[in-house]
Amino acid sequence: xxxxxxxxxxxxxxxxxxxAAVVGLEGLSIGELARETGMSKxxxxxxxxxxxxxxxxxxxxARERFARDVFEPTLRATRGEGRVRALFxxxxxxxxxxxxxxxxxxxxxxxxxxPGPVRDALAAAQGEWVDGLARAVQIAIDEGHFSxxxxxxxxxxxxxxIFLAYHLYHRLLDAEDAADRARVAFDRLVSASR
Amino acid sequence: xxxxxxxxxxxxxxxxxxxAAVVGLEGLSIGELARETGMSKxxxxxxxxxxxxxxxxxxxxARERFARDVFEPTLRATRGEGRVRALFxxxxxxxxxxxxxxxxxxxxxxxxxxPGPVRDALAAAQGEWVDGLARAVQIAIDEGHFSxxxxxxxxxxxxxxIFLAYHLYHRLLDAEDAADRARVAFDRLVSASR
DNA sequence: TGACAAAACGACCGGTCGTGCTATTTTGGC
DNA sequence: GCCAAAATAGCACGACCGGTCGTTTTGTCA
Numbered sequence: 001x002x003x004x005x006x007x008x009x010x011x012x013x014x015x016x017x018x019x020a021a022v023v024g025l026e027g028l029s030i031g032e033l034a035r036e037t038g039m040s041k042x043x044x045x046x047x048x049x050x051x052x053x054x055x056x057x058x059x060x061x062a063r064e065r066f067a068r069d070v071f072e073p074t075l076r077a078t079r080g081e082g083r084v085r086a087l088f089x090x091x092x093x094x095x096x097x098x099x100x101x102x103x104x105x106x107x108x109x110x111x112x113x114x115p116g117p118v119r120d121a122l123a124a125a126q127g128e129w130v131d132g133l134a135r136a137v138q139i140a141i142d143e144g145h146f147s148x149x150x151x152x153x154x155x156x157x158x159x160x161x162i163f164l165a166y167h168l169y170h171r172l173l174d175a176e177d178a179a180d181r182a183r184v185a186f187d188r189l190v191s192a193s194r
Numbered sequence: 195x196x197x198x199x200x201x202x203x204x205x206x207x208x209x210x211x212x213x214a215a216v217v218g219l220e221g222l223s224i225g226e227l228a229r230e231t232g233m234s235k236x237x238x239x240x241x242x243x244x245x246x247x248x249x250x251x252x253x254x255x256a257r258e259r260f261a262r263d264v265f266e267p268t269l270r271a272t273r274g275e276g277r278v279r280a281l282f283x284x285x286x287x288x289x290x291x292x293x294x295x296x297x298x299x300x301x302x303x304x305x306x307x308x309p310g311p312v313r314d315a316l317a318a319a320q321g322e323w324v325d326g327l328a329r330a331v332q333i334a335i336d337e338g339h340f341s342x343x344x345x346x347x348x349x350x351x352x353x354x355x356i357f358l359a360y361h362l363y364h365r366l367l368d369a370e371d372a373a374d375r376a377r378v379a380f381d382r383l384v385s386a387s388r
Numbered sequence: 389t390g391a392c393a394a395a396a397c398g399a400c401c402g403g404t405c406g407t408g409c410t411a412t413t414t415t416g417g418c
Numbered sequence: 419g420c421c422a423a424a425a426t427a428g429c430a431c432g433a434c435c436g437g438t439c440g441t442t443t444t445g446t447c448a
Binding site: 021022023024026027099100101105106108109110111112113114119122123126127130153154157158160161162163164165166167168169171172173174181184185188192 | 365368
């Protein structure tokens with residue numbers, strides 16, 4: 001059964017995720033989050049044991065949303081190259097669709113040098129995603145769409161690079177052709193993999 | 195003439211740059227920086243008008259260091275493909291050589307959604323670097339090393355992507371093969387450009 | 389050596405941080 | 419419609435934030 005508390009918790013996490021994508025997981029303050037959600041600081045604290053706990057739950061929430069919006073839909077569609085292409089397009093849309101960009105990317109560069117459970121959770125999530133990408137590429141190889149010489153993990157690496165450049169060009173440099181450049185690069189990567 | 199004040203200012207900025215690469219430009223606190231440099235907070239404030247001023251000067255310092263260590267040395271070496279390759283290797287070394295990774299990358303994902311003069315300065319520095327890359331590629335085209343069909347700015351985009359993926363794999367995922375993967379990707383990019 | 393400016397200091401400002409503890413309100417099952 | 423449980427608010431705390439102040443130390447040059 002879903003109680004009222006569950007709902008507010010969900011609402012808080014939604015807002016927190018968006019906020020963290022702008023000011024960072026560390027920069028996010030309880031007071032600001034309380035203001036944003038129209039609650040008191042102590043009201044928030046009934047839902048989260050500590051700020052670190054909140055950060056962990058933000059990452060978990062982002063993980064769920066990403067799986068739901070990007071990864072899972074492609075599992076019910078085509079296999080092989082089509083799925084890899086679908087993953088890429090959904091990934092771009094995921095970035096476009098939220099204020100502050102992809103929370104994983106933002107957090108990754110923020111926490112890369114700050115050891116602790118939050119960094120660990122983030123690295124685990126990122127590792128999972130990279131694995132998922134590589135698996136999709138492996139299937140494309142098995143289906144004969146991609147060359148059997150192809151290294152799926154190298155493909156995932158380069159695909160991630162294209163996404164990161166897209167993120168930077170789009171968010172910081174305000175380049176209107178960011179998505180175009182990303183697609184050109186990705187097409188080149190796919191073509192070279194056949 | 196270089197006064198004592200100039201020297202300490204230099205020392206402070208050095209330390210501040212390293213610190214900011216770890217905790218971010220916003221996360222960097224005056225108190226912590228004072229502790230790290232063995233000075234008092236007010237002693238610091240003799241050198242910087244405000245925290246924002248400090249952030250701007252950190253970016254400026256990073257820009258100088260980057261130009262000195264990465265960009266300029268390649269101008270005195272080979273032109274064309276050789277220079278582009280040298281830029282890439284020096285770029286990787288620049289990332290490896292400092293705690294916290296490349297300060298520009300860290301700052302870029304931190305500030306991309308926080309308008310203001312600091313973000314502007316950062317975007318300008320990044321734009322400058324992308325321009326420099328594209329110019330080096332254009333020279334390689336003119337020299338006949340790269341195809342005349344090649345779009346230098348697309349090359350710069352993809353090169354940046356490879357670097358960003360390297361940064362992520364190296365810093366967050368602790369992947370030992372990060373540099374190898376970066377070189378494989380870059381070689382593929384260069385080969386496809388000939 | 390004495391004068392004067394540059395540099396650094398410690399104390400302190402109002403404000404916000406994360407986080408407790410306790411009281412009050414709201415909710416949902418009987 | 420009662421009552422326990424769940425949810426939220428109120429309030430206070432010590433620490434630290436960016437920043438200012440008047441003062442003291444240090445370095446430079448006549």
